[in-house]
Amino acid sequence: MRLDPKALRYMSTEDFRVLTAIEVGSRNHEIVPAPLIAQLAHLRGGGINKYVSDLVKRKLIASENNSKYVGYKLVYAGYDYLALKTMSKRGSVVSVGNQIGVGKESDIFVVAGENDEEVVLKLHRLGRQSFRNVKRKRDYFKQNQSPSWMYMSRLSAMKEFAFMKVLYEHDFPVPKPIDQNRHCVVMELLDAFPLRQIDEVGDPGALYSKLMDMIVRLAKHGLIHGDFNEFNILIKSDGTPILIDFPQMVSTSHANAEFYFNRDVDCIRTFFKRRFGYESALYPKFGLDSNKEFDLDVQVAASGFTKKDQVQLEKLIENLNVEDRDGESHEEDESNADEDESPDDSDHDSVASRDSNEIVDDNRYDENDDDPDYIFEK
Ligand code: ADP
Ligand code: MG
Numbered sequence: 494m495r496l497d498p499k500a501l502r503y504m505s506t507e508d509f510r511v512l513t514a515i516e517v518g519s520r521n522h523e524i525v526p527a528p529l530i531a532q533l534a535h536l537r538g539g540g541i542n543k544y545v546s547d548l549v550k551r552k553l554i555a556s557e558n559n560s561k562y563v564g565y566k567l568v569y570a571g572y573d574y575l576a577l578k579t580m581s582k583r584g585s586v587v588s589v590g591n592q593i594g595v596g597k598e599s600d601i602f603v604v605a606g607e608n609d610e611e612v613v614l615k616l617h618r619l620g621r622q623s624f625r626n627v628k629r630k631r632d633y634f635k636q637n638q639s640p641s642w643m644y645m646s647r648l649s650a651m652k653e654f655a656f657m658k659v660l661y662e663h664d665f666p667v668p669k670p671i672d673q674n675r676h677c678v679v680m681e682l683l684d685a686f687p688l689r690q691i692d693e694v695g696d697p698g699a700l701y702s703k704l705m706d707m708i709v710r711l712a713k714h715g716l717i718h719g720d721f722n723e724f725n726i727l728i729k730s731d732g733t734p735i736l737i738d739f740p741q742m743v744s745t746s747h748a749n750a751e752f753y754f755n756r757d758v759d760c761i762r763t764f765f766k767r768r769f770g771y772e773s774a775l776y777p778k779f780g781l782d783s784n785k786e787f788d789l790d791v792q793v794a795a796s797g798f799t800k801k802d803q804v805q806l807e808k809l810i811e812n813l814n815v816e817d818r819d820g821e822s823h824e825e826d827e828s829n830a831d832e833d834e835s836p837d838d839s840d841h842d843s844v845a846s847r848d849s850n851e852i853v854d855d856n857r858y859d860e861n862d863d864d865p866d867y868i869f870e871k
Contacts, residue, residue, distance in 0.1 A: 509578070510534040511544040515554055515567050516575060519643065524557045524564035572643055573616060576675040585672035585679050586614060598649075598740075603682060606671060613668065613683075617653070617676040617740070619645035619809070646676035648806045649740040654678050655798035656716075656739040659789050663714065666707070666735045683735055685727035688764070694732065697769040703734055704761050705777055708754070712783030715790040717743050717750060721757035723764045741810060744790040744803075745783060754779040 504512075514533035518525030531541045545565055548554045553571035556563060567575075580586040587605040594601030598619050606612035620642035654673035657680065661667050669681035694700050704726065711718060718725070719741035727735045743753055758776050765771040777783065794800050 504574070504578075505544075507534075507536055507544050508548060510536060511541055512548060512553060512567070512571055512575065515548075515565050515571070519567060519641070522564065523641070524559045524562075524566050526562050526564045530565065567643065569616075569618065569642070572646075572675060573677075576616075576677040579674045580672055580677065580679065583672060583674075586612075589614070604679070606679065611682045612671055613680050615650075615653070615678045615680065617646040617649040617678070618642070619649050643676070645806070645809050648802055648809070650676045650678050651802065652742070652798050652806055653739045655793050655796045656742050658796060659792050660716075660736075660739075663787075663789060665711070666733065667739075668735065668737060683727050683729070683737075685729040685733075685735055687724055688726045688728055688734070689723040691728055692768070694728075694769065697765060697771040698773065700728075700732065700734065701761065701765050701771060701773060705758070705775075707734070707736065708757050708761075709777045709782050712745050712754060712777075712779075713785060714787045715745050715785045717745060717747070717753045718757055719743050719753050722760040723768075740806070743807070745785055746790070751779040754783060 511530060511534045514530045515525050517533050518529050522529065527541060527545070530545065534541060545554065549556050552568065553574055554565045555568050556565055577586060584607050587609060590603040590605065590611070592600060592602050598617065600616045600618060602614045603611050604614045650673055654670055657667055657670040661669055668683055671681065672679040708721060718736065720738060725736065725738040727737060729735065743750060747753070762776055
């Protein structure tokens with residue numbers, strides 16, 4: 494998935510209104526009908542045809558037919574646009590630089606932040622691979638709206654930001670959280686490499702202890718990382734480990750807390766044995782070493798990412814994982830197929846050259862450009 498900064502530059506007020514109208518219309522419509530777009534966009538003179546066809550051409554929206562009518566839906570590039578626009582207005586992202594990571598469920602870029610310093614932009618892309626299977630399991634959501642990649646990715650970004658913030662405030666070694674909007678999180682750029690890429694450490698035993706202490710300290714604060722492995726632990730040049738990637742964190746009061754805790758511990762034991770030939774009889778045990786002394790999960794809930802959000806995101810992620818194990822997850826996402834990256838059209842040069850990618854904010858349109866939270870209210 495590319496992030497096309499050029500698309501950010503040339504956007505008229507009308508284009509932007511129409512794009513925002515489609516985002517708002519997505520609240521109740523999987524495919525937003527043209528008359529609703531026209532109504533929400535409030536364009537002087539009415540007609541939206543020219544703007545929607547332009548947005549389709551630029552691959553920010555897709556046109557689709559649901560047998561009753563032809564309508565439009567936002568695709569990832571359009572959602573990226575809206576988030577970047579908001580963050581550029583806030584000053585947290587000034588321009589887009591190199592892509593440094595492509596995860597299964599995220600894209601990571603180095604971008605320029607407020608004082609032109611380099612920061613990390615993480616775009617959450619939940620459902621990129623197995624959305625089609627999630628759609629088949631609609632029954633989870635009978636009472637709610639259907640799960641969409643937009644909803645899931647936004648929830649995931651909100652969660653990551655909420656946890657990172659609370660952990661940072663309690664002096665855990667995590668990146669400094671800077672901003673969050675829609676499916677995007679902006680955070681400090683760490684001068685560090687994933688443990689995965691490190692073949693030798695001076696004292697594996699010392700690092701092992703630091704990591705196990707971190708798992709225990711998290712648990713004493715009521716939290717389990719849930720994906721505590723060599724990919725999500727970055728090592729600074731002085732050897733300090735930093736923890737990243739928080740969308741799957743759970744509370745120690747979660748029904749499966751012991752399972753998640755043990756899995757985190759085992760990941761580290763297995764990795765240290767395999768990579769450094771290091772084994773220790775000492776490792777933390779759930780219940781013995783993890784007694785809760787602080788309630789950070791409560792603080793996370795208080796920060797805006799509620800228990801209800803947590804439960805819903807958990808169900809979605811579980812659902813995606815179940816589908817993964819079924820071996821069906823790598824089917825093309827039928828609904829997002831046209832925004833998927835094809836190998837030959839990724840525009841790496843334009844992403845790489847930061848100066849030419851300044852986000853131009855024409856300031857002509859001020860309504861509705863922040864995250865319209867109400868879109869996802871039930
Ligand atoms: P995913 O959810 O896709 O696994 P991560 O948050 O783990 O995403 O990030 C993926 C990769 O991007 C990391 O392994 C790391 O190499 C890089 N990365 C992520 N955040 C940062 C950061 N703040 N500073 C430097 N590199 C980062
Ligand atoms: Mg990761």
